[in-house]
Amino acid sequence: MKLVGIVGSNAVGSYNRLLLQFIQKHFNKLIELDIVEIDKVPLFNQSDDQTQSPVIQDIAKRIEASDGVIIATPEHNHTIPAALKSLIEWLSFKIHPFENKPVMIVGASYFSQGSSRAQLSLRQILDSPGVNAIVLPGNEFLLGNVKEAFDEENNLKDQGTINFLASCLEKFIRFIKVVSELEGKGGATEVVKPIEEDLFANGKIDTTIEGVEMTAPDWVEQAAEKVNPATGNDYVKLNRGILTVNQIDQFLRSMPMELTFADSNNQFLYYNSVLPPEEMFAKRYPEQPGNPLGACHPDRTHKNVKWVISQLRSGKQDIVRVHVPTHGPDKFVVHNYQAIRDDEGNYMGINEYIMDIKPTVDWYLQQTGQELVGGKDTVSGASQSDNKQADTVSGASQSNAAEPEVDTVSGASSH
Numbered sequence: 001m002k003l004v005g006i007v008g009s010n011a012v013g014s015y016n017r018l019l020l021q022f023i024q025k026h027f028n029k030l031i032e033l034d035i036v037e038i039d040k041v042p043l044f045n046q047s048d049d050q051t052q053s054p055v056i057q058d059i060a061k062r063i064e065a066s067d068g069v070i071i072a073t074p075e076h077n078h079t080i081p082a083a084l085k086s087l088i089e090w091l092s093f094k095i096h097p098f099e100n101k102p103v104m105i106v107g108a109s110y111f112s113q114g115s116s117r118a119q120l121s122l123r124q125i126l127d128s129p130g131v132n133a134i135v136l137p138g139n140e141f142l143l144g145n146v147k148e149a150f151d152e153e154n155n156l157k158d159q160g161t162i163n164f165l166a167s168c169l170e171k172f173i174r175f176i177k178v179v180s181e182l183e184g185k186g187g188a189t190e191v192v193k194p195i196e197e198d199l200f201a202n203g204k205i206d207t208t209i210e211g212v213e214m215t216a217p218d219w220v221e222q223a224a225e226k227v228n229p230a231t232g233n234d235y236v237k238l239n240r241g242i243l244t245v246n247q248i249d250q251f252l253r254s255m256p257m258e259l260t261f262a263d264s265n266n267q268f269l270y271y272n273s274v275l276p277p278e279e280m281f282a283k284r285y286p287e288q289p290g291n292p293l294g295a296c297h298p299d300r301t302h303k304n305v306k307w308v309i310s311q312l313r314s315g316k317q318d319i320v321r322v323h324v325p326t327h328g329p330d331k332f333v334v335h336n337y338q339a340i341r342d343d344e345g346n347y348m349g350i351n352e353y354i355m356d357i358k359p360t361v362d363w364y365l366q367q368t369g370q371e372l373v374g375g376k377d378t379v380s381g382a383s384q385s386d387n388k389q390a391d392t393v394s395g396a397s398q399s400n401a402a403e404p405e406v407d408t409v410s411g412a413s414s415h
Contacts, residue, residue, distance in 0.1 A: 001173055002032045004066040006059075008073035008107070010039040010083040015108040015146040016072035018154050023070070023106075026155070026162070027169055033070070034062060043082070044089035051094045059087065060097040068102040068176045069133075075109055075118035080125070092130035099132045102179045104172040106165075108143040116142055124323070129304040136175050139168045197306040197313075199294030201267040208265055212290070219290025257355035258282060261340075264349050266293045266309065281324070281333050281354045312339035313347045332358040 005020040017035075024033040040055045042048075050056055063069055073080050091097055105122055107115030119140060126133040141164065143149055143156075151157050156165070201214060209223045216222055230236055233244045243251070252259060252272045258280055261270040268291050277283040288296060297305055311317040320337045327333045333356050340348040365371060 001030075001067050001176065002034070002065070003068050003070055004062050005033045005035045005070045005072065006084075006087070007035065007037050008071055008084040009081055010037075010041070014074070015143075015150075016074055016106075018150055019106060019108050019143060020070065020072050022150075022154065022156055023165070023169070027166070030169060030173070034066065036062060038083050038087050041083060041087045041090065044086040044093070046093060049094070051090060056090045056095075060091060060095050063091070063097040063101060066101075067180075068104065068172065069098070070104045070106060070172075071122065073105065073107045073115055073118050073122055075107065075115040078117045079121040080118045084122075085125070088125055088131060092128075096130065096132065098126065100179070100183055101133050102136065102172070102176045103133045104136045104139070104168065104175075106141040106143070106168075108146040108149070110146055111144060113142065113144060116140065127320075128322070129307040132307065134179050136168075136172050139171055141165055141168050197266060197309045199266055199292060199297075199302055199305060201265045201292035201294075203265055205263065205265045207263065208267070214267065214290050214292055215295055216290065217287035219287075223290065255353075257353045258284070260284065260350075260352040260354075262293055262350045262352070264313070264347050267291070268293055268296055269349075281327060281356070282335065308337050309350065312337065312350060315339075315347075327356070330358070331356045332361070 005023065007014060007017045007020060009016055017037075020033065020035050023031075024035060027033075036059055038059075041059075042050050042053070042055075071084070073084060076082070079085075088098070103126055105119050107119050109115045119142070123135050125131060126135050143161070149156055149158070149161070156162050201208075204210065209226055211226055212219055212222045224231075230245050232246055235242050235244055236248060253274050255272060258274070259270075259272040260268070260282075262268045269289055271284040271289065273284065273286070274280075277285050293305060293309075294302065308320050311320055318339050322335045322337075324333045324335060333354065336353050336355075338351045338353070340351050342348055361372075
């Protein structure tokens, strides 16, 4: 089996490079590992497109030709190094070699926690629209106290560590075979062409209200005249209860999160209006319900919108989550896109719910007396005197991440 191993550091001396070299040498009867360096990868800048540069094209072609990828990442300031992030940015900008590619994450660090937070961050990045890798779940290989982990010949010294690494690699190989079958590459499964999502709802489904212009600002009122829906104190029989329309409305509006519903025809039908648009995490406007999703998003985001919907419609994922860091350091806002299905499993649309989870985390910590504690392995490389460059730490100050394209399904961040 042919794998690519990406050294997640551009440092001259890297324990993560040693780890991949050990895998390449020790498990050569199990896999063929092609080690890729990233020291020549330019800093990502979409205004200076380097997609066709030899270094980016070479790495992309090596990934595409492989059965899977192993990424060995250090940890810098609780996340992956800038050089590795730039590589992934280039490989998700105009070309997408990671798409549906099985990936296994490993990492080495000076301290006992290994590169756990960097690995968690990398999982989220690899799962994002445009990257769309298929990451081996669980099986975290965290090589801590790395300066004592290798002998003079750069072999891992602890047999238990080697055995665990072997078990992770064996599971990854089985994982690659399963993914290959699911993707129709193993000969047993027919390749199914993915559905091209229609963001302008040109088709119709059983619940489509016809005869009303979808983009009409008073679509709700016009549609109500067409179908004469239950209102006010009319009772509605639900799965496990009976409520009036007023009770349902207030129940949904009382939810401690922003809710949005788009149906399987990609028509935006509802949001639980609680706050004025300018005070919401994702702005919603009274005239938007009824709009096709394509009218709710700028053209530049349509590719991401289609990707999220296709993931949910196809069942590849039941939920897609995106953390949006632009609301300030006192919040941790998460956009969740969850597939809605009927009792037979048929796709009915998307439940998007947006919430700041920080108050819940703070309450949990207060109730349990626990604390979130940062490890020493992520804050400073200045005290390291080892002759290898400290690719597992960084003294650089953190800065806010660039605003992501979060308006992937429901609506209103196009304003």
